[in-house]
Amino acid sequence: MKIDGSARGTPALWLGAGLAATVLVVALLAPWLAPQDPNHQALENRLESPSGAHWLGLDELGRDILSRLIMGARVSVGVGVAVVVLAGALGTLIGAVAGYAGGRIDALLMRLTDVFMAFPGILLAIALVAVLGPDLRNVVIALVVIGWVGYARLVRGQILQLREMEFVLAARASGVGPVGVIVRHLLPNVLPTLVVQASLGMAGAILAEASLSFLGLGIAPPTPSWGAMINAGRSHLLDAPHLALFPGIAILLTVMGLNFLGDALVGWLDPASGSEG
């Protein structure tokens, strides 16, 4: 692993890291940052445009949009982190076993990934949430079900390359068992690639959660969620376009930040491929 000393890529890294960190902090401190109760309704002022009192205006039930955006960050970030951690752990486990064991176990596990890859995009997640019922837990389950495959393939590929290397052979020769070899010697080498995948995977998970909420398959109202806020704003494009505008900007900035971060990390960890993306 070499570190790219040139300045190129660095602004993207800082921009990405900055945006991602901001969203994370907002999500963590949401109850203290939100200027108002996100569920307080002022029906008499519904659809009010942005003003000094309500910087981003009021929604269709007269709720403060800024406060709902801030609280909504919790859902987005929470789902993003949960999906990345669970899908990453499951995918890493399966990928490591497949790559290290090889042979029939590998073939079987890879055919399993083929089945999940046979569903394009979030089709399977939509199908799963549709049958399991729309709530946050099921959204996470569905996104983990479609998300682990990417990690499994990545880890397997890396481990296939690494397991024949001398340091691994040396560890095995000195009596380290398979679990020890995988955990102590192989996984630390896979980690940088996993971090990149996690950053891009989090962007994907946040976008997918918002898509599901948009379709009415996310967290139940009145808990604010960015995707659901855009969907609600769709009926008011004529009289109050700000309803759909702001949650979209929040999603865009978050996802862009994570994509910037992931891309910059690719270039940082592997300067040779840095100019490819």
Added chain:
Amino acid sequence: MIRYTLYRLAQTAPLALLVCALVFSLIHLIPGDPVEIMLGDGAQPAEVEALRHELGLDRPLGRQFVDYFVRLARLDLGESLRFRQPVTRLLAAHYPATLELAFASMLAALALALPLGVVAALNRDRALDHGARFLALLGVSIPNFWLGPMLIWLLAIRLDLLPVSGRGGMASLVLPAITLGTALAGMLTRMVRSSLAEELGEPYLVVAQAKGLGYGQAVARHAFRNASIPVVTVVGLQFGALLTGAIITETIFSWPGIGRLIVQAIQARDYPLVQGGILTIALSYLVINLLTDLTYALLDARIRLR
């Protein structure tokens, strides 16, 4: 080529069967009694039993599984609970609209990505390149369920240039195609840029110029052709992904395709139609990937002779 085709078919067929099995199992993942959920709260016990029998859910699981595949072989996906029509007929009626939208989105994506990617590759690491790469990342990051409503607001409501929704003529296709195609345009821009940039470093370009071609001609005739092979593959593979993206885009624009049909079916708890729609998109995706692979093999001898 025949051997390769058979090999890929032998790979795809079991996968297709597993996809069918997974879609079959969906209805059994429903927590609680699927029949009671489909009929809602006020259902009479007799109704519940009738529907259970109609759907075959009163039979043993193994029998249901076999029946499912037997019916599938006859292209029988059951009857929609909401429309009271065969699911296959509904899907067939809505499929052309989805294909039309996917094709239009693909064209929109290519129209944006080709010039952007080429300009970026030819101006590597200069301002134009940075600009194009930023646009590409923007395209990949922008949520289409937000882009759609914003385009409606700006171009259909404020400027009154295009219809808000529905399907009727070319004008109605513009906004949905842009909405669905933007993410793909971003991805393709990066792809075109990186594969063309790679070709630009190849020695054959110097040879072509030494033989008297201008730089522009050498790039257009040789580098661009070589760079297009990976791009063609991505275009093929992503076409299937567009079918999934259509679920959201069709909902936004009331586009009468399979995606909107699936969302309506989910809302109405019309599970036979949900299963049929999901299966149709997943199998289309498999077939498109197979065709893309075969086309690629036809173009590249190294693969078909493997």
